[in-house]
Amino acid sequence: xxxxxxxxxxxxxxxxxxxxxxxxxxxxxxxxxxxxxxxxxxxxxxxxxxxxxxxxxxxxxxxxxxxx
Amino acid sequence: xxxxxxxxxxxxxxxxxxxxxxxxxxxxxxxxxxxxxxxxxxxxxxxxxxxxxxxxxxxxxxxxxxxxxxxxxxxxxxxxxxxxxxxxxxxxxxxxxxxxxxxxxxxxxxxxxxxxxxxxxxxxxxxxxxxxxxxxxxxxxxxxxxxxxxxxxxxxxxxxxxxxxxxxxxxxxxxxxxxxxxxxxxxxxxxxxxxxxxxxxxxxxxxxxxxxxxxxxxxxxxxxxxxxxxxxxxxxxxxxxxxxxxxxxxxxxxxxxxxxxxxxxxxxxxxxxxxxxxxxxxxxxxxxxxxxxxxxxxxxxxxxxxxxxxxxxxxxxxxxxxxxxxxxxxxxxxxxxxxxxxxxxxxxxxxxxxxxxxxxxxxxxxxxxxxxxxxxxxxxxxxxxxxxxxxxxxxxxxxxxxxxxxxxxxxxxx
Numbered sequence: 001x002x003x004x005x006x007x008x009x010x011x012x013x014x015x016x017x018x019x020x021x022x023x024x025x026x027x028x029x030x031x032x033x034x035x036x037x038x039x040x041x042x043x044x045x046x047x048x049x050x051x052x053x054x055x056x057x058x059x060x061x062x063x064x065x066x067x068x
Numbered sequence: 069x070x071x072x073x074x075x076x077x078x079x080x081x082x083x084x085x086x087x088x089x090x091x092x093x094x095x096x097x098x099x100x101x102x103x104x105x106x107x108x109x110x111x112x113x114x115x116x117x118x119x120x121x122x123x124x125x126x127x128x129x130x131x132x133x134x135x136x137x138x139x140x141x142x143x144x145x146x147x148x149x150x151x152x153x154x155x156x157x158x159x160x161x162x163x164x165x166x167x168x169x170x171x172x173x174x175x176x177x178x179x180x181x182x183x184x185x186x187x188x189x190x191x192x193x194x195x196x197x198x199x200x201x202x203x204x205x206x207x208x209x210x211x212x213x214x215x216x217x218x219x220x221x222x223x224x225x226x227x228x229x230x231x232x233x234x235x236x237x238x239x240x241x242x243x244x245x246x247x248x249x250x251x252x253x254x255x256x257x258x259x260x261x262x263x264x265x266x267x268x269x270x271x272x273x274x275x276x277x278x279x280x281x282x283x284x285x286x287x288x289x290x291x292x293x294x295x296x297x298x299x300x301x302x303x304x305x306x307x308x309x310x311x312x313x314x315x316x317x318x319x320x321x322x323x324x325x326x327x328x329x330x331x332x333x334x335x336x337x338x339x340x341x342x343x344x345x346x347x348x349x350x351x352x353x354x355x356x357x358x359x360x361x362x363x364x365x366x367x368x369x370x371x372x373x374x375x376x377x378x379x380x381x382x383x384x385x386x387x388x389x390x391x392x393x394x395x396x397x398x399x400x401x402x403x404x405x406x407x408x409x410x411x412x413x414x415x416x417x418x419x420x421x422x423x424x425x426x427x428x429x430x431x432x433x434x435x436x437x438x439x440x441x442x443x444x445x446x447x448x449x450x451x452x453x454x455x456x457x458x459x460x461x462x463x464x465x466x467x468x469x470x471x472x473x474x475x476x477x478x479x480x481x482x
Contacts, residue, residue: 011176011428012183014191014435021188031183054420056430058136 001040002063003048005033009059019054020047033059083121086114086393087369089468095461095475096333096364097410098397102126106398111382114393117255118157122150122372122391123384126398128405128422130382134392135427139377141171142429148374150391152471153255155262164306167432168314168371175428181297182311183432185234185290191435194230198443201229206451210482215458218478222448223327224320227440231319234436235312236289237276245269249317253471255369273313277305290315315433323437325366325467325474327444332464332478333360334449335457337412344414345449350442356414357441362421363412365397366473370425396422397473454482 003023005016012031016024023044025034040048052060088099097103102124105112110127125131134140144151144160151157163169167179184190205222212221224246232239251257251265273291280287280295294308303311334341344356373392378385386392399422401409406418424431431437448455458479467474 011430012180012187013424013430013432014186014188017188018435018438026187026189027184029184030180031187032180050419056136056424056426057428 001042001045001048003035003038003040004061004063005035006059006061007032009057011057011059013056015054015056016051016060019051020044023048024051024060083113083115086116086124087468090466090473092462092466095464095466096329096336096412098365098368098395098401102395103398103401106395107403109382111384111386116150116391116393117153118151120150120391122393123386124393124395124398126395126402127382128399128402128420131394131396131399131422132426133381134373134379135394135425135429137379138172139375139379140373140392141376142175142371142373143169143171144371144374145169146374148389148391150372150393152369152372153257153259153262155252155257155259155266158259159263159266164304164310166307166311166314168310168429171428178303178307178311179428179432181293181303182290182315185288185293186315186433186436188435191439194234194436195439195443197233198226198230198440199447201226202444202447203451206448210452215479215481218331218480219324219328219476222444223324223331223478226327226444227323227437228320230436230440231316234290234319235273235276235316236280236285236287236291237273237316241272245272245316246320249321250470253317253321255469269317270309270313273316274305274309277309277312281305318431318433319436322366322431322472323440325472326360326364326437326441328478329364329366329474330360330441330445331448331455331480332457332475333364333412334445335455335480336461340412340414341449344446345453352415353442353446354438355416355419357438357445358419358421359412359414359416360441360445361423362400362406362416362419364473365400365421365423367423367425367431367471368397368473369471370394370396371429394422394425396425452482456481 010033017026023037023040106126110130111125113121114124167175209216209221228242248265248268252262276291277295280292294312297303298305298308375386375390377388424434458481465476
């Protein structure tokens with residue numbers, strides 16, 4: 001699983017940092033998304049998908065499958 | 069609706085008035101008539117107080133689509149954005165540009181100046197302080213006479229203390245802005261009174277931004293941050309002041325309503341209250357808060373939108389210039405998205421509610437609100453396990469005509 005966080009779209013609502021704190025954080029200076037782990041392992045699967053679905057700005061994309 | 073009516077040209081009589089009050093007997097449920105219409109289709113025209121007939125969107129998917137569509141604008145300095153009251157209609161045209169009434173990159177720039185202070189991390193760092201405020205309020209309730217009204221005893225002070233510290237304004241002044249917010253946010257307030265009340269909050273906050281500009285304290289507060297941005301020429305004084313005033317108003321009013329109305333909902337659903345009271349698992353409490361946010365959806369009159377171009381959605385065309393009203397309470401009670409929506413189910417798996425809206429204008433303080441509600445609900449239920457309503461449901465007065473739904477007073481005993 002490869003995760004892409006579009007910082008330009010991010011509105012700093014903090015949903016991703018709340019739902020998948022091992023994968024996402026927010027920048028101290030403006031709350032914008034920071035990707036902590038671009039290729040999280042399977043254990044993060046559910047949380048990352050929840051975070052992508054809950055993002056109010058639709059700023060999180062997930063590429064499933066063979067990408068490593 | 070009959071086939072004949074549906075085929076006829078849009079008859080004015082088919083357009084329901086909006087908003088409609090929640091029923092006294094069922095004060096948590098969105099208005100039954102509009103709910104029935106929402107079950108038929110996710111978008112329809114409604115009639116506002118000024119005779120305009122904007123589109124009401126009640127489908128969760130349609131709301132997500134429209135609120136992330138760049139052809140949908142929140143800029144109510146332009147015509148077309150529905151306004152909730154005559155005072156709001158007059159005020160909106162004169163307001164400075166902020167993250168509330170701009171779109172695209174301009175909105176992003178404004179929003180990020182304030183978002184930093186309200187991030188998930190910062191909100192959670194405030195948890196011990198919020199816990200202390202909550203315990204202090206409950207200590208005072210237990211030491212004082214019973215029954216006590218939850219609104220001034222707990223619901224208002226906890227979020228107000230928190231937001232005052234975040235902003236850098238003294239809590240001692242709370243009577244001033246709480247009173248003015250109550251007047252300014254009530255649709256039935258005379259226009260002059262509402263405008264004066266809003267101006268007073270604005271003037272109040274302006275003074276603190278001005279002081280920070282003249283004598284920067286370097287404090288880690290929103291007023292200090294905004295003063296720095298104004299001094300650096302990044303934003304105007306009015307823009308900065310209005311953003312700080314919005315954080316203040318939004319920071320206590322909506323959360324206070326969630327606390328009082330949520331307390332009532334727990335009292336009416338003792339089995340659900342027991343789940344929150346008896347757990348040590350923060351994720352159970354967090355889930356319960358998401359469910360309460362869905363169930364109550366107090367932001368029933370949030371800022372509306374206008375279509376900038378023709379937009380086809382759900383078999384309708386929203387024409388350029390037509391208004392869009394977000395029916396969040398109805399979306400949160402959509403039976404497809406939330407099975408048995410009328411049931412308060414604190415362990416419900418579906419968490420993707422719209423209580424905070426969505427899109428670039430989704431609630432900027434939502435992480436702070438979550439922490440406040442998690443702390444207050446769990447602490448209140450645990451510390452006063454014999455909590456009960458000190459009146460009857462039919463005597464409670466509900467805030468149907470204010471920007472956030474709630475209960476005016478909630479007498480409780482134990």
